[in-house]
Amino acid sequence: MIDYVAPLRDMQFILSELAGIDEIAALPGCEDATPDLVAAILEEAGKFAAGVLAPINRQGDEQGCRLEEDGRVTTPDGWQQAYDQFRESGWLGLALPAEFGGQGMPKLVATPVSEMWCATNMAFNMLPILNQGQAEALLIAASDEQKALYLPKVVSGEWGATMNLTEPQAGSDLAATRTRAEPQADGSYRLFGQKIFISYGEHELTPNIVHLVLARLPDAPAGVKGLSLFIVPKYLVDADGSLGSKNDVRCISIEHKMGIHGSPTCTLSFGDAGGAIGHLVGQPNRGLETMFVMMNEARFGVGVQGLGLADRAYQFALAYARDRVQGRDVVSGESGKPIIHHPDVKRMVLSMRARVMAMRALLYTAAGWFDLAHRHPDAEVAGKYRRYVDLLMPVAKGWCTEVGNDVCDDALQIFGGMGFVEETGIAQYFRDARIITIYEGTTGIQANDLIGRKILRENGETLRELIVDLRAVVATLKQDGELGDVGDGLADAIDALESAADWMLANGKEQLADVLAGAVPFLYLLGTVCGGWQLARMALAARSRLAAGEGDEAYLGSLVELARFYMATIGPQALAHAETVREAGGALTRFDLSQL
Numbered sequence: 001m002i003d004y005v006a007p008l009r010d011m012q013f014i015l016s017e018l019a020g021i022d023e024i025a026a027l028p029g030c031e032d033a034t035p036d037l038v039a040a041i042l043e044e045a046g047k048f049a050a051g052v053l054a055p056i057n058r059q060g061d062e063q064g065c066r067l068e069e070d071g072r073v074t075t076p077d078g079w080q081q082a083y084d085q086f087r088e089s090g091w092l093g094l095a096l097p098a099e100f101g102g103q104g105m106p107k108l109v110a111t112p113v114s115e116m117w118c119a120t121n122m123a124f125n126m127l128p129i130l131n132q133g134q135a136e137a138l139l140i141a142a143s144d145e146q147k148a149l150y151l152p153k154v155v156s157g158e159w160g161a162t163m164n165l166t167e168p169q170a171g172s173d174l175a176a177t178r179t180r181a182e183p184q185a186d187g188s189y190r191l192f193g194q195k196i197f198i199s200y201g202e203h204e205l206t207p208n209i210v211h212l213v214l215a216r217l218p219d220a221p222a223g224v225k226g227l228s229l230f231i232v233p234k235y236l237v238d239a240d241g242s243l244g245s246k247n248d249v250r251c252i253s254i255e256h257k258m259g260i261h262g263s264p265t266c267t268l269s270f271g272d273a274g275g276a277i278g279h280l281v282g283q284p285n286r287g288l289e290t291m292f293v294m295m296n297e298a299r300f301g302v303g304v305q306g307l308g309l310a311d312r313a314y315q316f317a318l319a320y321a322r323d324r325v326q327g328r329d330v331v332s333g334e335s336g337k338p339i340i341h342h343p344d345v346k347r348m349v350l351s352m353r354a355r356v357m358a359m360r361a362l363l364y365t366a367a368g369w370f371d372l373a374h375r376h377p378d379a380e381v382a383g384k385y386r387r388y389v390d391l392l393m394p395v396a397k398g399w400c401t402e403v404g405n406d407v408c409d410d411a412l413q414i415f416g417g418m419g420f421v422e423e424t425g426i427a428q429y430f431r432d433a434r435i436i437t438i439y440e441g442t443t444g445i446q447a448n449d450l451i452g453r454k455i456l457r458e459n460g461e462t463l464r465e466l467i468v469d470l471r472a473v474v475a476t477l478k479q480d481g482e483l484g485d486v487g488d489g490l491a492d493a494i495d496a497l498e499s500a501a502d503w504m505l506a507n508g509k510e511q512l513a514d515v516l517a518g519a520v521p522f523l524y525l526l527g528t529v530c531g532g533w534q535l536a537r538m539a540l541a542a543r544s545r546l547a548a549g550e551g552d553e554a555y556l557g558s559l560v561e562l563a564r565f566y567m568a569t570i571g572p573q574a575l576a577h578a579e580t581v582r583e584a585g586g587a588l589t590r591f592d593l594s595q596l
């Protein structure tokens with residue numbers, strides 16, 4: 001297995017040229033993100049990822065987690081030491097507020113760091129990602145007292161955190177949630193019910209775990225508008241923060257999964273012995289709104305998992321393709337050449353790199369939008385980026401996880417038969433990646449959200465705003481004598497997007513089922529266009545550096561060629577997706593379900 005090498009040059013290029021790190025560092029509260037500090041953070045994170053997380057990834061996969069007879073859940077060897085080091089180094093609170101013990105860095109800085117954790121040990125990364133999401137939810141909805149009691153411990157990682165939505169009958173459909181919360185005379189609640197698939201729901205890595213649980217109050221309206229949110233600690237917490245007795249929450253089983261074996265996925269039973277004590281967070285019946293904050297953070301984080309896994313798979317495949325000798329060179333007839341010289345293998349490797357860079361540029365740019373939306377002093381500017389974040393969150397999650405899987409699939413293919421055996425390590429990436437299109441809302445659910453809430457509900461306004469920005473890049477590409485072909489490719493993809501969006505908007509009311517039949521193809525379409533947009537911006541930035549005589553010529557030239565490759569091989573898929581959006585519904589409706 002090859003060593004992980006943090007892609008610092010690519011990261012730095014995207015941060016400075018595309019995601020606007022200088023602009024972000026000028027925002028109020030982001031002043032600490034100086035170029036030197038950002039470079040030092042990335043370098044240290046790269047060392048931590050390569051030196052601490054990567055070496056235990058394989059054993060995490062092989063050993064997995066165990067539920068002991070006494071109800072304890074054990075994690076793989078090395079997990080505790082790595083977690084202690086991770087926590088003590090302050091990585092967990094990198095982008096969380098300094099007021100509660102975090103480092104207060106912009107999300108833009110935390111995103112490449114998170115990519116490195118995902119690339120080297122995705123099962124481990126599941127733990128801090130939950131703390132980060134929970135902290136964001138508590139920041140928005142918790143009372144001052146709750147914040148003071150829980151946030152410093154969640155931000156530092158001294159206590160673990162979980163997100164409890166799923167129940168056996170309530171997966172994608174949270175309206176079916178049954179866990180109930182009964183009010184008590186002292187203002188607390190007692191919770192009864194069962195939650196399944198809870199990541200890091202039980203473990204011994206931290207002395208306490210803060211469960212954030214969706215449940216129903218006795219008089220709650222039916223559906224998602226009757227869900228409230230509760231803090232349910234594993235050990236009860238006294239007013240001074242010290243730990244009291246064990247709460248009535250039990251892990252009754254853990255799942256045996258195809259991947260991320262190092263992350264315990266637990267079934268938690270609440271209230272078997274009189275009720276689990278919980279505390280309401282925010283307003284009654286408004287729990288899902290808060291949970292959405294946590295889910296949006298987590299969804300973005302899962303998109304980054306797609307990127308991280310894809311990048312590591314690319315690194316594996318590139319090294320193997322350069323090393324494995326097979327066949328003759330198709331042009332020279334020479335034998336003894338590594339497989340990367342075969343056009344098909346080169347195509348796969350290049351396609352992996354193009355997709356990794358497209359995802360990276362899109363996710364970092366979106367991370368910058370988060371920061372602008374939160375901190376820009378001009379409300380109009382902040383509002384624009386808030387709309388962009390909302391529109392593109394399903395793409396960041398849905399498209400980047402699907403592409404992440406595709407890239408891992410190509411990596412495995414490049415390994416040939418050695419990819420199918422476990423010892424090369426690529427199979428673990430293929431298996432680990434498979435969950436990311438499922439949890440935090442499946443791709444189908446992301447696509448429904450994109451069409452329903454993000455486009456139809458506002459009559460496509462933000463999408464049109466985005467298309468104007470996309471077309472501005474085409475215009476700049478056309479002005480550059482050398483990049484006209486990239487501009488043509490991007491323009492074709494944008495035309496396809498616009499025509500599919502027009503069709504959806506025209507038919508969304510009368511033929512919703514037909515429109516939703518094309519929801520996932522539309523998500524792919526928007527993702528493909530956004531990926532092309534980012535690579536086109538990258539080509540422009542590389543050209544302007546070349547013109548200024550700055551930087552490594554070969555590297556910058558390769559970024560221009562990467563954009564060309566994307567437009568030639570991936571961009572045209574936008575046209576097929578657009579056609580599918582328009583045609584899928586009719587074909588589905590005509591098909592008789594009883595004939596399946």
Ligand SMILES: Cc1cc2nc3c(=O)[nH]c(=O)nc-3n(C[C@H](O)[C@H](O)[C@H](O)COP(=O)(O)OP(=O)(O)OC[C@H]3O[C@@H](n4cnc5c(N)ncnc54)[C@H](O)[C@@H]3O)c2cc1C
Pocket residue numbers: 163164165166170171172173196197198199200257265435438439440441442443444445448
């Ligand atoms: C390893 C792992 C970790 C997890 N961690 C957590 C966690 O920490 N906390 C937590 O609360 N949950 C967690 N989950 C649960 C996860 O979020 C759910 O599995 C996921 O939301 C899908 O729900 P489901 O499994 O019930 O599938 P279902 O909802 O039954 O979906 C099955 C299929 O039907 C499709 N479908 C369902 N409804 C629709 C619709 N309206 N439109 C179109 N298609 C639809 C889906 O896209 C999917 O393809 C985890 C799951 C796993 C496997």
